[in-house]
Amino acid sequence: MEAALTDKNAAQPYFDMELFLQTTGETRLAGADRDECLSLWAQWSAKLTRASVTAEGRTYLAVWLHEDVENTIQAEWEESPSKGFRMHALAQTMTMCAVHERVPEVEDVGCAPVPPVSRALADALTEAGLPARAREGLEFARKYAVVTREPFGGGCEICALQSDCPRSGRADGSVIEFG
Secondary structure (H helix, E strand, O other), rough: OEEEEOOOOOOOOOOOOHHHHHOOOOOOHHHHHHHHHHHHHHHHHHOEEEEEEEOOOOEEEEEEOHHHHHHHHHHHHHHOOOHHHHHHHHHHHHHHHHHHHHHHHHHHHOOOOOOOOEEEEEEEEHHHHHOEEEOOOOOEEOEEEEEEEEEOOHHHHHHOHHHHHOOOOOOOOOOOOOO
């Protein structure tokens, strides 16, 4: 098993309001909602983990939020779907902002290329604290998790989801045809 460098006390990533609004599909955020998001951001940053893992000679960045965050969001979603959705978008934004800090090219490309399925990578992630399994794709025990090459190794051309990505225009059902 290859070593993992884990940053469990990661610096709080910068809150990218533009990315958050894009993720929610909103154009603005009311003051009270903004204050709540900033408060959650500060709380959740303590539950954010970043790890560099090596598998099969390549290094990958893994970023994930603790299960407590998932449980908080799920409970809120059941109480208030709109607030739960906003919290869900905040968790997604936080994981991507943490990725952008370490691999800034991902922000330029617009997504984090997914590594190919590998049992060695799944084992390395599990050892680093992110339980993972190699199936048809990499499956993680955490809902808010991102794994991508570190340092940046390319965009769509190295992504394991290339043939199924709705952004590429090649995925079935990603285009509506009018007859």
